[in-house]
Amino acid sequence: MSKKAWGGRFDEEPNALAARFSASVDVDSRLAEEDIQGSIAHANMLASIGVLTGADVKKITEGLAQILDEVRAGTMTWDASREDVHMNIEARLTERIGDAGARLHTGRSRNDQVATDMRLWTRAACEKTARHVDELIAVLIVRAHQTRHHLMPGYTHMQRAQPIRLPHHLLAWCEMLERDRGRLDDAQKRMNESPLGSGALATTTFPLDRQETAKALGFARPLRNSLDAVSDRDFLVEALAALANCAVHLSRIGEELVLWSSQEFGFVQMSDAFTTGSSMMPQKKNPDMAELVRGKSARVIGDLVTMLVLLKGLPLAYNRDLQEDKRPVFDAFDTVDDSLQILSGALATANFNKERMRAALRDGFLEATDLADYLAARGVPFREAHHVAGRLVRLAVETGRTLPELSLVELKKEHAMFEGDVSKLFDPEVLVDLRDVEGGPAWSRVQEALTDSMKRLRSRGTEAEKAAAKFGVVLT
Ligand code: ARG
Numbered sequence: 034m035s036k037k038a039w040g041g042r043f044d045e046e047p048n049a050l051a052a053r054f055s056a057s058v059d060v061d062s063r064l065a066e067e068d069i070q071g072s073i074a075h076a077n078m079l080a081s082i083g084v085l086t087g088a089d090v091k092k093i094t095e096g097l098a099q100i101l102d103e104v105r106a107g108t109m110t111w112d113a114s115r116e117d118v119h120m121n122i123e124a125r126l127t128e129r130i131g132d133a134g135a136r137l138h139t140g141r142s143r144n145d146q147v148a149t150d151m152r153l154w155t156r157a158a159c160e161k162t163a164r165h166v167d168e169l170i171a172v173l174i175v176r177a178h179q180t181r182h183h184l185m186p187g188y189t190h191m192q193r194a195q196p197i198r199l200p201h202h203l204l205a206w207c208e209m210l211e212r213d214r215g216r217l218d219d220a221q222k223r224m225n226e227s228p229l230g231s232g233a234l235a236t237t238t239f240p241l242d243r244q245e246t247a248k249a250l251g252f253a254r255p256l257r258n259s260l261d262a263v264s265d266r267d268f269l270v271e272a273l274a275a276l277a278n279c280a281v282h283l284s285r286i287g288e289e290l291v292l293w294s295s296q297e298f299g300f301v302q303m304s305d306a307f308t309t310g311s312s313m314m315p316q317k318k319n320p321d322m323a324e325l326v327r328g329k330s331a332r333v334i335g336d337l338v339t340m341l342v343l344l345k346g347l348p349l350a351y352n353r354d355l356q357e358d359k360r361p362v363f364d365a366f367d368t369v370d371d372s373l374q375i376l377s378g379a380l381a382t383a384n385f386n387k388e389r390m391r392a393a394l395r396d397g398f399l400e401a402t403d404l405a406d407y408l409a410a411r412g413v414p415f416r417e418a419h420h421v422a423g424r425l426v427r428l429a430v431e432t433g434r435t436l437p438e439l440s441l442v443e444l445k446k447e448h449a450m451f452e453g454d455v456s457k458l459f460d461p462e463v464l465v466d467l468r469d470v471e472g473g474p475a476w477s478r479v480q481e482a483l484t485d486s487m488k489r490l491r492s493r494g495t496e497a498e499k500a501a502a503k504f505g506v507v508l509t
Pocket of ligand 1 (some may be wrong): 144147454
């Protein structure tokens with residue numbers, strides 16, 4: 034910034050390193066649209082209260098509209114010596130329209146200006162991310178429908194535990210994403226208050242109408258306290274926390290895709306479009322996209338931590354530290370948006386291997402719980418039934434057999450209550466459908482869950498429909 038721009042208080046030119054150190058336009062030029070929106074609302078309000086003339090406001094709004102065109106066309110030149118997005122736009126406006134441009138900043142500070150810009154930007158970003166979440170949910174619902182006959186082991190401790198259906202697993206991912214979406218919605222609702230009119234910290238001597246600007250910008254109301262309005266960024270913490278949660282969920286999904294696409298599992302084959310080869314080993318088809326989704330979540334977690342540490346210990350009101358809020362916010366939204374879209378694409382095109390999943394049900398004695406339940410349902414105390422089933426597993430292990438390979442005589446030797454009908458437990462399809470409890474994997478329950486998920490998605494309206502349509506999903 035030249036000494037002239039700061040006005041009468043300064044004699045010396047700034048130190049070159051200090052100027053570079055404090056310039057932020059390379060990052061915050063991304064707020065240009067919101068900055069212009071905020072300025073238009075402010076200018077109109079200044080006219081409403083008689084501080085600006087109608088002629089000035091006309092020049093200002095037309096000038097800003099032209100700058101917006103330049104920004105969108107990529108022809109706006111950003112000048113680091115003008116420090117940030119706000120000074121760049123104001124200087125450009127004044128270049129264009131003269132005096133009226135210089136009157137725009139009446140009763141406003143960059144402190145309430147930047148706080149307003151960030152709230153506007155983040156509000157829109159939450160909405161966009163929510164749409165990408167909806168896309169992924171839509172893909173999962175469709176894949177769940179398509180794979181309703183895919184049985185697989187469910188795991189605890191990464192050990193095969195009980196048989197489930199693949200759609201039950203996919204719908205678990207949906208539930209995680211539904212909550213992520215809810216958190217984004219909550220954050221968005223709470224951030225929707227206007228800092229504009231708070232000035233540098235203590236409002237201004239001009240009789241600003243903060244209700245008018247709040248309304249014009251689609252905010253629910255003005256923030257109640259001017260010191261708070263310019264100095265807190267808790268709304269960014271909330272958004273980043275929602276994103277970090279989501280990124281962790283995506284990372285866990287990524288991890289499962291990595292595991293499932295290994296030769297050891299072979300549950301899924303990712304399409305060529307979402308895998309890469311090795312520069313050395315010609316046979317390799319690596320699940321890099323899933324790995325990167327897992328890896329990039331680390332940055333999003335870091336972004337949340339950055340924001341928390343940035344705020345910790347700041348006295349009221351505005352401090353320049355707050356300029357550092359933008360990079361983590363932009364990075365977290367970009368990363369999560371990309372990760373969501375990558376997973377949508379990868380899951381829409383993945384090939385789930387029904388036979389490999391089914392084969393994995395054979396080993397691991399997955400019927401053991403059901404043998405215990407069989408006895409318990411016939412009056413044997415569950416602890417005793419559990420013990421009997423354990424002995425049967427041991428017998429099978431020792432004789433190198435599976436549980437279905439044990440004879441009824443052998444079963445009866447462990448407990449007299451076993452009868453011929455126990456053999457029905459050796460059909461995994463039956464085992465899954467026996468788990469007919471709310472939230473469980475029986476087909477009727479999964480069907481219910483699918484219908485519910487679809488309804489929820491549809492209730493979110495046309496945006497969700499558009500999101501689904503992107504992946505060829507029609508929400509009917
Ligand atoms: N670029 C600054 C930021 O992002 C704008 C506010 C600067 N205010 C100030 N008093 N220096 O926080």
